[in-house]
Amino acid sequence: TSPTANGELTKFLWGREIIDLLHAHQSVRFAPKELVALLKKLQPRLYSISSSLKRHPGQVHLTVGVVRFESAGRWRNGVASHFLGVRSNAGDPVHVFVHQSPRFRLPADPNTPIIMVGPGTGIAPFRAFVAGLYRRHPHWQGKVLLFHGAMSGLELLYMNDERDDFGEYYDRATFQAFKALSPRPHWADPVAMDYAIEERAAEDLGEGPRDDIA
Numbered sequence: 001t002s003p004t005a006n007g008e009l010t011k012f013l014w015g016r017e018i019i020d021l022l023h024a025h026q027s028v029r030f031a032p033k034e035l036v037a038l039l040k041k042l043q044p045r046l047y048s049i050s051s052s053l054k055r056h057p058g059q060v061h062l063t064v065g066v067v068r069f070e071s072a073g074r075w076r077n078g079v080a081s082h083f084l085g086v087r088s089n090a091g092d093p094v095h096v097f098v099h100q101s102p103r104f105r106l107p108a109d110p111n112t113p114i115i116m117v118g119p120g121t122g123i124a125p126f127r128a129f130v131a132g133l134y135r136r137h138p139h140w141q142g143k144v145l146l147f148h149g150a151m152s153g154l155e156l157l158y159m160n161d162e163r164d165d166f167g168e169y170y171d172r173a174t175f176q177a178f179k180a181l182s183p184r185p186h187w188a189d190p191v192a193m194d195y196a197i198e199e200r201a202a203e204d205l206g207e208g209p210r211d212d213i214a
Contacts, residue, residue, distance in 0.1 A: 015071035045080035046099055050124035052132030063124040106133055113143040123148045130169060146177040 018039070022028060030038075051061030066085035067078025077086070088094060106129060107114065114133075116126040126146055133140055169175045 017076075020072055020074065042079070044097070047080075048124035048128075050127040052128045052135060054135040055131045061128075063127065107142075109142075110137050110139070111141045114145070116144075116146045118146070118148045130175070134169060134172065134175075140174055142174060144172075144175045146175075148177065 018035075047062045047064065049060055050063040051059060053059075062084070064081050064084050067076075067081045069076055084094070104125065114129075116129065118124075118126050126148070130144065130146065133144065169177075
């Protein structure tokens, strides 16, 4: 019977890398050139720009959490996040390219309510949005609601007491930010973000079709 018939191959490969296969079958021998020829090209890692040129001219900020996890008895490091957060030093050159998202932008009408939902590390573009919004339109009239959260307090990466990026906007009448944590241990479960939005829906999200949701 084919190992793919009942999903056994898929189960075996999940969370494993080529090095795991070589460790499990040490009698297999490859010349370096042969092994490299079998590998797929490493795909680029896309990060959202988390800064605004209106506030930081000539700079591009990224919000990166170093990924590290255990799978199949070995600790793994995220390729891009580990390179940026651990292997690179201040001043090291890093090759990047820009991938444009022309539809992902702020509305032109300053009276438009904006709802931003950034679960987990999805906070990055909204950090840029909020900074750029109030630098470009200091008297923005529409409500600006930001919902951000993670699976646990340890994963609320960018909300620390030392450098709360959104703290300076809390005194603005139009801006509100809501944190949400999920008490559930598995990603497949519904997260508390749903309940945070639902809780505020009647009071703050009642603008109907005029709302811009990102």
